[in-house]
Amino acid sequence: MAEKKKAGKSSKSARKAQSPAKKSPATKKRSARSALATATSASKPVDERIQAMTEAPLAVCAEDESLQKMLNVLRNREEPIEVRLAALQSLQAASFAVLAFESCRADYIATLRELVEDPDPELRQRVLGILARENDGFVQKKLLEGLKKPGKALVPPEKALQLLSYDVHSEAYPIAREIVKNPPSSEAKREALRLLSADPAAVPVFEKILRDKDELAELRQLSASALNSLRPEKLQEHAREIVLDKNEYDDIQAVSLTALTTLGDEAEVTGDAELLKRVDALKGEKSTKVKKSARRFLEKYGE
Numbered sequence: 001m002a003e004k005k006k007a008g009k010s011s012k013s014a015r016k017a018q019s020p021a022k023k024s025p026a027t028k029k030r031s032a033r034s035a036l037a038t039a040t041s042a043s044k045p046v047d048e049r050i051q052a053m054t055e056a057p058l059a060v061c062a063e064d065e066s067l068q069k070m071l072n073v074l075r076n077r078e079e080p081i082e083v084r085l086a087a088l089q090s091l092q093a094a095s096f097a098v099l100a101f102e103s104c105r106a107d108y109i110a111t112l113r114e115l116v117e118d119p120d121p122e123l124r125q126r127v128l129g130i131l132a133r134e135n136d137g138f139v140q141k142k143l144l145e146g147l148k149k150p151g152k153a154l155v156p157p158e159k160a161l162q163l164l165s166y167d168v169h170s171e172a173y174p175i176a177r178e179i180v181k182n183p184p185s186s187e188a189k190r191e192a193l194r195l196l197s198a199d200p201a202a203v204p205v206f207e208k209i210l211r212d213k214d215e216l217a218e219l220r221q222l223s224a225s226a227l228n229s230l231r232p233e234k235l236q237e238h239a240r241e242i243v244l245d246k247n248e249y250d251d252i253q254a255v256s257l258t259a260l261t262t263l264g265d266e267a268e269v270t271g272d273a274e275l276l277k278r279v280d281a282l283k284g285e286k287s288t289k290v291k292k293s294a295r296r297f298l299e300k301y302g303e
Helices: 002-018 025-039 046-055 064-075 081-095 098-114 121-133 137-148 157-167 172-181 186-196 200-211 217-230 232-244 250-263 266-270 273-282 288-301
Strands: none
Touching (some): 025 081, 081 098, 121 137, 157 186, 200 217, 266 288, 273 288
16 A cells, blocks of 8 residues: 555656646746847848747836837837838737836827838738727827828728728718729728717618619618618618519618518508518529518517
8 A cells, every 4th residue: 555655756857847837927927028129129030030029028027128129119110011010010019018118108109100101011901990990089090181182092992991090080080081082992982881870860871772773782782771770760661662663673672671571560560451462472483592581570570
């Protein structure tokens, strides 16, 4: 029995010896500092620096000198763009530790603002995205200025509208409406409509697009969704006319049927013989979307 106990102790000792030693907090910090030193050294190979950037976030705010070294890499246009992008990612990772990063945030934001006009489009767009998600007033003004004066645009209009949608101000609505009227591209028009989907004053814009068969189906569906949010009774009104229109597109009819099924007043719908007859005919349509939507409608309101 004593021999078994001895063997057991011996086995545990062997396993303990084989298992890797746990790193102390001090060792981790030294490792992060070492990674940061490699990441910020212009003499090191690019691949090695990029890898080190992924290990450096813990050291970024350890002391002001460390932060400034990383910020200098980010803002230095002489550095390889891959390294600058990796530095931005490392700083972003560090910023997720909100309390630890608080003392570094002001310098970080100030540096990002310096980079909104950086010549590299990818870096510029990433920086704008970070600042837009921070609801940064400086960037919002820059984006609005670019929409008003295309020569000063930092990104394409559709991207600027996407970024402004993180924190929409009333000043953006008139610009978005102008873009809908005179769009530089279909993408810009789409993003302008998405931004306007929170603007009650844009209801007439969405009504017009919904009923315009020359508009892209995607934009008409987007308009239906916006009306559903802003003025559901208006959507119901247009949906009935769309369902009754035998020359309407299948996708738009399917959306309209869904709207009527979801929003319709039961007494009003069940008393509408013309509408019920039309939907009954639609359940035999070739389009799967229309057939499914028609059947759901009839399940609710009765055949």
